[in-house]
Amino acid sequence: MARTHGGSAEGTGAAGDRPPTRRPRWSFPLVPLMGIVWFAAAFYPVYYMLISSLREQGDYLEGSPWLPPLEPVLSNYAAVLRSGLALYFANSLFVVALSVALIVFVSFLAAYAIARIRSRTMRAVFNTFLMGLAIPLQAAIIPVYLLIVELGLYDTLYALIPPQVAFGIPLTVLILVNFIRDIPNELFDAMKLDGGGHRRTLRTLVLPLSRPALVTVVIYNALQAWNNFLFPLVLTQSANVRTIPLALQQFQGQYGVNVPGLMAAVLLSTLPIIVLYIVARRQLLGGLAAGFGR
Incomplete structure (x- = not known):
C-alpha cells in the first residue's frame, strides 16, 4: 500500500511539474493593418487625380473631393491631347x-x-x-x-x-x-x-x-x-x-x-x-x- 501510495505521489508530482497549457491569445494584426494604411495613403493621390480629371473645370470645387463625379467627362483629356x-x-x-x-x-x-x-x-x-x-x-x-x-x-x-x-x-x-x-x-x-x-x-x-x-x-x-x-x-x-x-x-x-x-x-x-x-x-x-x- 505504501508503494502504491508513493507511486501515486510520484505520478502526481511528475504531472504537476508540467507547465500548464496556455490558450492562444488573440494577436492584433498590426502588419496587415499598416499595409492597408500605407496602400491607402499611396493610392489616394492617384485616385484624387483620376476623379479630378473627370470633372468639368467649372464644377471642380463642387461636390465631395472623395467621391467621383456624377457625370464624368473626358473633355480634359481631349484638351490635353489637342x-x-x-x-x-x-x-x-x-x-x-x-x-x-x-x-x-x-x-x-x-x-x-x-x-x-x-x-x-x-x-x-x-x-x-x-x-x-x-x-x-x-x-x-x-x-x-x-x-x-x-x-x-x-x-x-x-x-x-x-x-x-x-x-x-x-x-x-x-x-x-x-x-x-x-x-x-x-x-x-x-x-x-x-x-x-x-x-x-x-x-x-x-x-x-x-x-x-x-x-x-x-x-x-x-x-x-x-x-x-x-x-x-x-x-x-x-x-x-x-x-x-x-x-x-x-x-x-x-x-x-x-x-x-x-x-x-x-x-x-x-x-x-x-x-x-x-x-x-x-x-x-x-x-x-x-x-x-x-
Missing part, C-alpha cells in the same frame, strides 16, 4: 532614351574596369565617380548653362542630354561596381582558362548576370530624366523643345490653374513610367535586393 502633348511626349522620350543609353553604356564599362582591375588608378577613378554624388544639381546649373551655350546646344533637345548623363553616371557606377564584385571569381577564372578576353567576358558572363542591376539603373535614370524640370527650364526656351514637366506649366493661367486639365496631363505623363515598372518589376526588385553583399 495642346500638343504628343510632341512633348516625343521630346521626353528622345531625351530619356538617349540619356539612359549613354549612362548605362559608359557606366557598365567603367564599373567592369573598376571591379576587375586592382590598381591605384582604378581606385582613384572610382573615388572620382563617388565625388560626383556629393555635387548637388542646383549648385552646378550655372556652369552647365555656360558650357551648353559655348557648345552651341542651347535651346535644343541635345542640350538636355550631357548634363543628365553627367549627373546619372556616379550612382549608376556605384550600383554596378558592387554588383559585378559579387560575381564569383571562379567564373572569371573559368573564362580565362577558356581563352575569353574582356570583350567576351563582358558579353557572355557579366552582362547576363548583371541584368537585374542594369534594369534597376535603367528604370531609375529613366525616371530621373523623365521628371527633370530644372534642365529644360534653364537650357531651353522654345515651345517645340519642351518636355513633359515643363509643358505642364501651360495649364497654369494668370489668375488660376486648370486643375482638372492639369490632373489629366499628369496622369497621361505617368503612363510610360508605370508601364516600364510593370514590365520590369521582377528584375527591378532583384536588382534592389542584390549588389551590396560586400
